[in-house]
Amino acid sequence: MAAPVLDIDLRSAERVPETYAWAGRDDHPSVDSSSSAGRDAVPVVDLAAGGDPGAVARAAEEWGAFLLVGHGVPAELLARVEEQVARLFALPAATKARAARRPGEANGYGRPPIEIRFETLMWSEGYAFPAGDVRAELRRVWPDAGDDYLRFCDVMEEYHGEMKALGNKLLDVFFRALGLTDEQIAGGEAERRIRDTMTATMHPIMYPRCPEPERALGLAVHTDSGFITVIMQSPVPGLQLRRRRPDRWVTVPAPEGALVVVLGDLFQVLTNGRFRSALHRAVVSGERDRISVPYFLGPPHDMAVAPLASAVPPGRKAAFRAVTWPEYAAVRDKARRTDSSALTMLKVAEEEEGEEDGGVAPNQGLASLMNKGCDNNA
Numbered sequence: 001m002a003a004p005v006l007d008i009d010l011r012s013a014e015r016v017p018e019t020y021a022w023a024g025r026d027d028h029p030s031v032d033s034s035s036s037a038g039r040d041a042v043p044v045v046d047l048a049a050g051g052d053p054g055a056v057a058r059a060a061e062e063w064g065a066f067l068l069v070g071h072g073v074p075a076e077l078l079a080r081v082e083e084q085v086a087r088l089f090a091l092p093a094a095t096k097a098r099a100a101r102r103p104g105e106a107n108g109y110g111r112p113p114i115e116i117r118f119e120t121l122m123w124s125e126g127y128a129f130p131a132g133d134v135r136a137e138l139r140r141v142w143p144d145a146g147d148d149y150l151r152f153c154d155v156m157e158e159y160h161g162e163m164k165a166l167g168n169k170l171l172d173v174f175f176r177a178l179g180l181t182d183e184q185i186a187g188g189e190a191e192r193r194i195r196d197t198m199t200a201t202m203h204p205i206m207y208p209r210c211p212e213p214e215r216a217l218g219l220a221v222h223t224d225s226g227f228i229t230v231i232m233q234s235p236v237p238g239l240q241l242r243r244r245r246p247d248r249w250v251t252v253p254a255p256e257g258a259l260v261v262v263l264g265d266l267f268q269v270l271t272n273g274r275f276r277s278a279l280h281r282a283v284v285s286g287e288r289d290r291i292s293v294p295y296f297l298g299p300p301h302d303m304a305v306a307p308l309a310s311a312v313p314p315g316r317k318a319a320f321r322a323v324t325w326p327e328y329a330a331v332r333d334k335a336r337r338t339d340s341s342a343l344t345m346l347k348v349a350e351e352e353e354g355e356e357d358g359g360v361a362p363n364q365g366l367a368s369l370m371n372k373g374c375d376n377n378a
């Protein structure tokens with residue numbers, strides 16, 4: 001029998017062990033988006049109305065995130081996804097451990113992958129897999145491929161179908177918000193390649209009800225590394241966006257049927273820094289389990305992501321070097337930083353501008369980047 005992946009059963013814990021206690025958790029005040037109108041209100045984008053390009057651009061520039069409504073994914077399907085994910089995590093620890101993520105691998109069941117960058121443990125368990133591979137992947141949990149397996153796969157595949165279509169729609173919405181013409185969107189070589197090859201990873205995550213919620217963290221502060229993350233969350237708030245000046249955590253509301261869109265670091269690279277990746281984290285509830293199902297859209301692993309020519313102002317050079325997703329993830333893990341500073345390592349240094357090789361050098365090895373522009377990284 002496989003050994004459990006979690007060191008304790010979070011569900012039956014009566015206290016938060018010291019190893020899970022985040023001393024600096026309340027570094028900044030947490031404010032509730034729904035109660036504080038104005039500048040702390042998380043932007044809302046209505047896709048039924050086409051997704052107003054001006055509103056999308058403002059949200060992407062200022063927040064790197066927004067609530068998405070009018071997206072067309074039936075609320076009833078979202079409820080079925082939540083139900084299936086709840087059933088998956090309710091399986092015995094030894095059953096889930098059959099699918100344990102192996103060292104060095106991205107896929108599988110386990111503790112939050114970002115944990116390696118921190119000294120304190122996180123109050124959650126997750127399961128990452130390529131969205132299109134659910135049937136093969138979940139055989140690890142249910143080798144007999146029985147009814148539970150079939151129900152899970154049917155629902156997740158249906159969800160993947162909806163999200164794939166939504167992801168393509170969102171990409172076009174962002175391209176339009178960047179100011180690209182329909183011709184550039186449909187005919188641009190880089191734009192088309194991204195649209196045609198975008199990959200999808202699902203990461204259902206479960207935050208068990210916590211006896212001392214203010215001492216724990218479900219997921220520590222991070223930015224997502226890919227292009228676009230679309231999050232389905234149970235109607236229990238917990239996702240927080242980091243805002244600056246004044247520094248605070250804004251809790252994202254969780255109205256029934258809404259999704260959350262979060263931009264990742266490689267989208268910041270793609271848009272030449274115009275659209276920002278969002279710093280965020282997840283807090284836990286003292287009353288209820290919380291489920292979240294992020295759907296990570298990103299480039300295929302062999303694609304060198306560089307700023308779109310259409311996003312670089314005329315006469316200027318690209319602000320970031322080209323990088324593949326795995327290269328970027330490796331640099332970031334090595335940096336072990338809690339902010340988005342790994343991205344600064346990809347910045348083309350100001351003084352290099354105007355030099356012949358100052359622009360984007362596709363596939364440039366990251367070894368050289370590690371020694372550049374990261375002196376603040378001690």
Ligand SMILES: C=C1C[C@]23C[C@H]1CC[C@H]2[C@@]12CCC[C@@](C)(C(=O)O1)[C@H]2[C@@H]3C(=O)O
Pocket residue numbers: 106112113114115128201203222223224225226264296329
């Ligand atoms: C497709 C993805 C996106 C991953 C890696 C891989 C599977 C698991 C995702 C997360 C989920 C938790 C936060 C994060 C930061 C983490 O550690 O694992 C994410 C990461 C990323 O956005 O980089």
Ligand SMILES: O=C(O)CCC(=O)C(=O)O
Pocket residue numbers: 203205219224231233238239280281282292294
């Ligand atoms: O809990 C959430 O809603 C967000 C999860 C998240 O940020 C992630 O998995 O990257």
Ligand SMILES: [Fe+2]
Pocket residue numbers: 222223224280
């Ligand atoms: Fe995230």
